[in-house]
């Protein structure tokens with residue numbers, strides 16, 4: 568077993584939740600993940616959170632990131648700022664997905680280490696495992712095969728982020744850890760018609776079709792790919808759990824363990840939204856990875872399991888969409 572397969576704790580675990588006055592920087596706090604982590608930390612009583620919008624601090628600018636860390640000196644960092652998108656965005660903007668992500672993560676991880684951050688959590692994604700990884704996908708499958716072509720640029724950047732956390736742990740004994748979430752959804756998701764992920768895209772399309780009295784809704788691909796979905800509030804809970812309990816070299820899968828076909832997902836979203844027309848499949852659009860169910864037993868053995876079912880999470884997200892996106896239009 569090589570160094571990378573071993574878990575190398577560098578700090579006594581169990582310290583994150585002990586001090587709610589610790590300064591925590593949530594990077595990307597207006598996005599899907601960052602906003603959920605921010606809500607979770609506030610609910611837990613953390614009262615020294617530091618946040619910056621993209622407009623206030625562009626994390627691709629190294630000098631600005633360095634100045635921010637020198638001034639604020641947070642003790643913990645959750646790195647949830649990234650260039651993120653669905654299958655279409657990933658294949659249309661390869662330069663943005665590789666360059667922006669490499670820049671953000673390199674700037675933040677390095678400045679955090681050099682400015683006294685005690686612990687940093689980075690986020691990978693289930694889509695960075697090999698396209699045909701054995702299922703369910705264990706943490707050891709990373710870098711064992713070719714990537715899914717539609718998101719290889721994003722995947723290369725994300726793999727570099729995980730490796731950077733490992734390198735800083737090995738060379739400096741610094742407590743940088745990585746979580747590997749599955750496909751996420753929930754409040755503050757991106758509902759862009761083309762660039763978003765499948766779940767918010769379908770929610771919006773079915774909703775708009777219902778309002779317009781349309782007879783059919785077009786869904787991309789064949790409907791056969793399988794995807795595992797996790798509500799972002801469950802992910803935020805797992806992020807806090809990992810910060811508190813985990814200090815190791817290896818990344819940790821964070822999934823629900825439940826998968827559905829895109830066809831099943833389309834039917835569930837259609838029902839949640841209340842659209843009564845037909846679904847039409849656009850087979851000119853790519854399916855992407857056929858299946859990416861993660862094995863999240865490492866996290867379960869540490870003591871964490873998800874709580875929110877897909878149907879419950881979808882109903883909650885549709886309510887949020889109606890109140891926060893539709894009402895604002």
Ligand SMILES: NC(=O)C1=CN([C@@H]2O[C@H](COP(=O)(O)OP(=O)(O)OC[C@H]3O[C@@H](n4cnc5c(N)ncnc54)[C@H](OP(=O)(O)O)[C@@H]3O)[C@@H](O)[C@H]2O)C=CC1
Nearest residue numbers: 595597598599600621625626627648649651692748750751
């Ligand atoms: N969504 C998903 O299904 C999954 C997400 N993840 C990971 O979770 C993390 C967060 O993703 P998610 O919340 O979905 O993404 P979002 O797009 O919802 O949020 C990303 C946030 O990062 C900010 N951001 C982007 N670029 C910059 C920049 N240059 N400077 C400062 N802020 C910036 C965005 O601000 P703005 O919008 O103003 O640009 C936004 O607030 C990512 O690392 C992603 O890889 C992992 C698995 C699945």
Ligand SMILES: C[C@H]1O[C@H](OP(=O)(O)OP(=O)(O)OC[C@H]2O[C@@H](n3cnc4c(=O)[nH]c(N)nc43)[C@H](O)[C@@H]2O)C(O)[C@@H](O)C1=O
Nearest residue numbers: 653654657692694718763764765768787788792853854855
């Ligand atoms: C989280 C992960 O997300 C991405 O990978 P993905 O899982 O393939 O993401 P997706 O949500 O875009 O699609 C899932 C499936 O759904 C189908 N599909 C149907 N109709 C729509 C639709 O309307 N929009 C979208 N986006 N997909 C649709 C689509 O054809 C595909 O078969 C990454 O690129 C990757 O980088 C990443 O991080």
